[in-house]
Amino acid sequence: MAKTSKTPKAENKAPKQKVPVPNVLAFSRKIEPSDGLMQVGLWNADVAQLSQQTWQNIELHDKSNRGVKSQYGVANEEKSQPNLVRGDDASLPPHLDTLKVSFTVKFLGDIATATANSEPDFGIKLAKKFKEYQDEIGFLPLARRYAYNLVNGRFLWRNRVGAESVIVRIYDTENPTQEWIFDNARTMPLNDFEVENTKLDELANCIAESFDTGKYLLLKVEAFVKVGLGQRVFPSQEMREKDKDNKSKFLYEIKTPNGLCAGLHSEKIGNAIRTIDTWYDFPQADDLFDKTVKPAIAIEPYGSVPTQGQAYRRNASEGDLYSLMANWLSDEGNISTEQKHFVVANLIRGGVFGGKDEDKDKKDKKKESEE
Numbered sequence: 001m002a003k004t005s006k007t008p009k010a011e012n013k014a015p016k017q018k019v020p021v022p023n024v025l026a027f028s029r030k031i032e033p034s035d036g037l038m039q040v041g042l043w044n045a046d047v048a049q050l051s052q053q054t055w056q057n058i059e060l061h062d063k064s065n066r067g068v069k070s071q072y073g074v075a076n077e078e079k080s081q082p083n084l085v086r087g088d089d090a091s092l093p094p095h096l097d098t099l100k101v102s103f104t105v106k107f108l109g110d111i112a113t114a115t116a117n118s119e120p121d122f123g124i125k126l127a128k129k130f131k132e133y134q135d136e137i138g139f140l141p142l143a144r145r146y147a148y149n150l151v152n153g154r155f156l157w158r159n160r161v162g163a164e165s166v167i168v169r170i171y172d173t174e175n176p177t178q179e180w181i182f183d184n185a186r187t188m189p190l191n192d193f194e195v196e197n198t199k200l201d202e203l204a205n206c207i208a209e210s211f212d213t214g215k216y217l218l219l220k221v222e223a224f225v226k227v228g229l230g231q232r233v234f235p236s237q238e239m240r241e242k243d244k245d246n247k248s249k250f251l252y253e254i255k256t257p258n259g260l261c262a263g264l265h266s267e268k269i270g271n272a273i274r275t276i277d278t279w280y281d282f283p284q285a286d287d288l289f290d291k292t293v294k295p296a297i298a299i300e301p302y303g304s305v306p307t308q309g310q311a312y313r314r315n316a317s318e319g320d321l322y323s324l325m326a327n328w329l330s331d332e333g334n335i336s337t338e339q340k341h342f343v344v345a346n347l348i349r350g351g352v353f354g355g356k357d358e359d360k361d362k363k364d365k366k367k368e369s370e371e
Contacts, residue, residue, distance in 0.1 A: 021322055021353055024118035029350035030111055030211065031146065031273055035254055036103040036155070036264035038090070038235055043098040043226045047169055047181050050224050055100050057261035058233060060251050063089035087249025090262045094230040099159060101223045103269060104173065105150070107207050109214030111347050118354070125329045130347075133340055134212065142345055143208035144200065145193050145276035151180070151200055152188035153223050155264070155272040158234040160186070165226040170203060173218045185223070191278065191293050211348070235262040274299040274349055279338040280312040281319060299345040301353065321346050321353070 039055035064086040069078055092099065112130035117123045149155065153166045160166060166186035171179035180199045182188075188195060210217035227233065238250040254263040275298045282303075297305050301321035303313030316323035324343050327333035335343075346353075 021325065022117055022119035022122050023354050024116050025114060025122070025354040026116040026352045027111075027113075027347050027350045028108075028115050029270075030108040030348040031105065031270060032108070033105040033155075033266045033269040033273065034103045035252075035266045036101045036269055037254060037256070038233060038262040038264065039100045039102070040092050040096045041098050041100060042096055043165070043224070045165075045183075047167055047183070047224075050098075050100075050167065051169065051222070056096075057256060057258055058090055058092070058099075058235075059260060060088045060090050060235070060253055060262055062247070063087065084246075085249070086247050088247075088251035089232070090235050090251060091232045092227065092230055097226055097229045097231075099225040099227050099233050101156060101159065101225070101264065103155075103221055103264070103266075105219050105221060105269075105273070107210040107217045107219075109211055111211060111344065116354075122329070126325075129328055130344070133344060137337060137340065139208040139211040139344075140204060142276070142341055142348070143211060144204035146273055147200055147204040147207055148188075148193055148195065149273050149275060150219075150221055151182045151185060151197075151203070152190060153185040153225070154190055154275060155221075155269045156223055156225060157264075157268065157272065159225055159227065163225045163227050167224045169222045169224075171220050172206070173220050174216065189293075191296050193276070193278070193296075233262070236265040236268050271298050274345065276345065277303065277312075277342060279319075279342050282312040299342070299349050301346060301351075 038058045040058050041050070041053045041055045044050050044053070064084070067083040067085055069081060069083045112127055114123060114126075150170060151168050153160050153168055156163075156166070163186055165183075168182045168185045169179060170181075171177075180203050182197075182199065206217060209215055236252040238252055240250045252263045252265055253260045255261075275296045277297045277299050278294050280294075280297065280303050297303055297312060301313070302311045303318070303320070304311045312318065313320045319339060319342070321343065324335050324339050328335050328340065328343060
């Protein structure tokens with residue numbers, strides 16, 4: 001008796017949604033910091049005296065150490081062997097105790113205008129929603145958070161940790177008489193963006209006006225950090241392979257009229273300024289953090305924090321940029337005010353946000369294979 005072949009049942013697969021962003025979509029940065037110069041001098045509680053002081057460049061120097069191998073998984077025969085390490089180092093001279101970090105930062109308007117966009121309809125929808133945000137909410141909530149990360153010295157990174165005192169001076173380069181001095185920057189909590197401060201509000205209003213109208217705003221930021229006589233400081237590290245002399249650690253330095261000077265990458269400063277996202281809703285957040293204070297993370301589409309090996313906005317349920325943008329731009333959908341802040345902050349961050357239509361991509365590949 002002949003066997004009858006069974007026709008396989010068609011699987012009921014849910015239709016794949018089209019990616020909510022154009023294939024080509026990019027925005028330019030609206031916060032542009034310069035590299036940060038790292039110089040050295042002597043502490044003075046009077047800001048005028050600090051500003052008038054002659055500051056010396058911090059020069060890098062080689063340092064070679066004979067350490068031990070302490071990483072996990074080292075073979076037994078290697079555990080008693082020395083670990084020879086050679087690399088750049090930076091520190092203050094024995095007779096000076098204060099680090100000065102200085103840079104400029106520019107704020108720009110025209111936030112919702114893409115530098116590249118393959119779907120005009122998307123741009124029209126985004127412009128409409130952005131105008132509603134601009135009129136109904138305004139830029140002050142975001143501007144205040146950016147300003148707060150300037151006045152609390154977050155951009156100092158490790159150089160802020162363990163410092164006795166930190167003074168931050170900020171002024172408008174177009175109008176140097178308009179300045180803001182914060183002599184208690186070290187005591188400002190990094191994750192409390194609700195701190196009340198009149199000078200902070202004034203600075204935030206200037207930034208918000210630049211976002212709103214495109215008014216030119218270039219701020220000069222100077223941070224004076226009392227770290228102690230001869231103490232080590234921490235410039236940015238360069239990502240390079242070992243050289244011919246087996247040097248494994250390279251620190252960043254900037255060319256100046258007075259020679260080379262240790263520095264902070266503009267990207268590192270920019271990351272600190274945009275570390276304002278406390279609106280993420282990560283399932284394990286209550287287990288990881290104090291429930292009363294959620295640490296701010298940098299504005300990133302997926303809430304990525306590489307130093308923690310974590311992404312706090314991995315998908316729609318956790319509020320990634322693309323899901324929020326799709327909901328916000330849809331005719332029926334809406335998102336909370338906090339998540340609107342997050343979407344707009346990503347536009348300010350800038351970047352390439354284009355996506356791929358999976359169905360179209362598969363059809364194109366099939367067509368190529370048939371040719």
